[in-house]
Amino acid sequence: MNKCGIVSRRFFRVRSAKCQDVITSACEVPKNFDFKEARPYESVPGPKPLPLLGNSWRFIPIIGDFEIEHIDKVSERLYNEYGKIVKMEGLLGRPDMLFLFDPDDIEQVFRQEDLLPYRPSMPSLNYYKHVYRKEFFGNHGGVIAVHGEQWQSFRSKVNQIMMQPRVAKMYTSAIAATAQEFIDRIEKLKDENEEMPDDFLNEIHKWSLESIAKVALDVRLGCLDENSNPDSQRLIDAVNTFFINVPVLELKIPFWKLYATPTFKKYIEALDTIRNICLKFIYKSMKASDDINDGNEKSVLQRVLKIGNDPKIASILALDMFLVGIDTTSNAVASILYQLAIHQEKQEILREEISRVLPQLQTQITNDKLEDMPYLRSCIKETLRMYPVVIGNGRQTTSDSIIRGYHIPKGTQVIFQHYVISNQEEYFPRSKEFLPERWLKTSSFSKEHHSFASLPFGFGKRMCLGKRFADLEIQTVLAKIFRHYTVEYHHEKLDYFIHPMYTPNGPLKLRFIKNDN
Ligand code: HEM
Numbered sequence: 476m477n478k479c480g481i482v483s484r485r486f487f488r489v490r491s492a493k494c495q496d497v498i499t500s501a502c503e504v505p506k507n508f509d510f511k512e513a514r515p516y517e518s519v520p521g522p523k524p525l526p527l528l529g530n531s532w533r534f535i536p537i538i539g540d541f542e543i544e545h546i547d548k549v550s551e552r553l554y555n556e557y558g559k560i561v562k563m564e565g566l567l568g569r570p571d572m573l574f575l576f577d578p579d580d581i582e583q584v585f586r587q588e589d590l591l592p593y594r595p596s597m598p599s600l601n602y603y604k605h606v607y608r609k610e611f612f613g614n615h616g617g618v619i620a621v622h623g624e625q626w627q628s629f630r631s632k633v634n635q636i637m638m639q640p641r642v643a644k645m646y647t648s649a650i651a652a653t654a655q656e657f658i659d660r661i662e663k664l665k666d667e668n669e670e671m672p673d674d675f676l677n678e679i680h681k682w683s684l685e686s687i688a689k690v691a692l693d694v695r696l697g698c699l700d701e702n703s704n705p706d707s708q709r710l711i712d713a714v715n716t717f718f719i720n721v722p723v724l725e726l727k728i729p730f731w732k733l734y735a736t737p738t739f740k741k742y743i744e745a746l747d748t749i750r751n752i753c754l755k756f757i758y759k760s761m762k763a764s765d766d767i768n769d770g771n772e773k774s775v776l777q778r779v780l781k782i783g784n785d786p787k788i789a790s791i792l793a794l795d796m797f798l799v800g801i802d803t804t805s806n807a808v809a810s811i812l813y814q815l816a817i818h819q820e821k822q823e824i825l826r827e828e829i830s831r832v833l834p835q836l837q838t839q840i841t842n843d844k845l846e847d848m849p850y851l852r853s854c855i856k857e858t859l860r861m862y863p864v865v866i867g868n869g870r871q872t873t874s875d876s877i878i879r880g881y882h883i884p885k886g887t888q889v890i891f892q893h894y895v896i897s898n899q900e901e902y903f904p905r906s907k908e909f910l911p912e913r914w915l916k917t918s919s920f921s922k923e924h925h926s927f928a929s930l931p932f933g934f935g936k937r938m939c940l941g942k943r944f945a946d947l948e949i950q951t952v953l954a955k956i957f958r959h960y961t962v963e964y965h966h967e968k969l970d971y972f973i974h975p976m977y978t979p980n981g982p983l984k985l986r987f988i989k990n991d992n
Pocket residue numbers: 594618619630687795796799800801803804807864865868869930931932933934935936937938939940941942944945
């Protein structure tokens with residue numbers, strides 16, 4: 476058996492008897508596989524486009540019945556109507572999308588990935604980096620909305636720094652200090668019923684921004700203080716403006732490609748502000764770190780600044796971290812808090828674990844202590860299985876391939892339907908139940924899962940660059956919260972929606988009741 480395992484072999488066995496005879500490697504389309512044998516791309520099932528309006532009309536309110544905020548439901552419908560491979564063509568201003576609903580097929584696409592995987596994402600950001608502010612970014616586009624050799628050159632420079640567990644572990648006490656500030660903030664936010672205000676998610680965003688700023692810029696922004704400094708407030712506002720406008724540009728008909736719409740102007744202004752403030756903070760940090768002793772462990776920023784002695788690289792990495800490292804983490808925390816609030820019996824098990832590892836309220840959180848909290852990690856995994864904050868990921872194929880017996884041409888946008896897959900009985904028995912135990916090696920519920928059936932952080936060379944920091948931030952803040960509080964929810968059940976992360980839809984009026992000790 477080669478390193479790819481047997482799942483891809485199964486792919487070829489089930490799809491084609493002809494294939495079965497010619498397997499050379501589970502990772503590749505067999506060399507002598509005849510593309511002529513494959514069914515044509517045009518015959519992939521999917522909703523039929525109308526002349527002129529294509530399939531875009533389906534997203535038009537009143538006449539269409541596909542809602543952008545409910546792509547989760549749209550995806551389930553497509554799967555139920557057409558099966559495990561679905562083509563969505565005729566989307567005005569956008570290429571076709573090929574939806575995959577089988578983890579074997581997703582594994583095959585990932586295993587076939589070449590050195591320069593291409594993730595189709597954010598055309599508006601691509602435009603900002605490669606056209607609008609080309610003179611600033613030059614050859615250093617960062618990693619978000621950047622592809623090919625430019626992506627590889629940047630990722631290879633920062634990969635070691637960001638992905639080494641040792642580097643992330645250096646931040647545990649700083650991240651724990653920010654989590655403690657968040658606890659103090661929760662105390663201030665409580666109303667007479669000990670409930671959070673309607674915009675509690677916004678407060679979680681502030682915690683997330685504060686945490687990631689420490690990693691990206693070596694600063695404390697003071698987002699959780701009443702009086703943060705003016706640059707911090709401008710950065711917070713710009714990040715908010717970016718998040719409000721990005722779904723309009725990315726998910727609705729892209730008029731911004733024809734002219735600078737008001738949304739587009741606000742979006743550009745926000746990106747410019749984030750970029751400029753990052754540079755300003757970085758120059759400040761450079762001055763401050765002049766006297767840093769070489770024997771000390773260097774921070775992420777200090778390590779990045781050593782690359783080509785170019786502060787621009789650090790500011791571009793910081794920009795990317797702010798663009799994808801805030802909403803993801805904060806919505807994940809919101810969703811986990813909500814799930815544990817509506818599953819009190821699981822929260823009780825978690826609290827017991829945390830209280831055992833952190834016997835006093837003020838016991839310091841260390842890496843060893845986090846290691847000793849497997850149920851906490853299982854609660855996180857289970858929430859991200861049922862409600863992955865990024866409901867689908869994707870790749871643009873870089874060569875012709877055969878998927879489920881269809882000839883898929885090079886350049887096709889393949890979208891992995893993680894949300895639909897990870898909520899199926901076939902891959903996760905009792906899939907509709909919130910069962911963190913399924914992830915515990917020691918539990919009787921525990922079972923081997925298909926490794927491509929739940930992939931909240933992606934896979935391969937382009938997998939999430941901030942995973943180590945996301946894990947650290949989320950585990951630390953949850954450990955603090957459940958050590959201090961029992962979290963309850965006493966309102967109407969919340970549905971989930973895409974905004975643009977997959978998150979509970981409605982005021983997160985959680986009640987935080989102090990634990991006894
Ligand atoms: C719960 C939190 C998070 C989730 C669920 C998440 C999920 C993801 C996913 C699914 C991808 C695409 C991976 C692929 O294409 O295979 C991704 C990429 C990325 N993430 Fe995260 N992420 C999270 C937090 C963060 C944080 C905190 C940071 C920054 C510190 C970050 C930085 C990035 C970057 C820079 C990429 C692009 C990597 C590349 O294209 O080379 N993420 N993330």
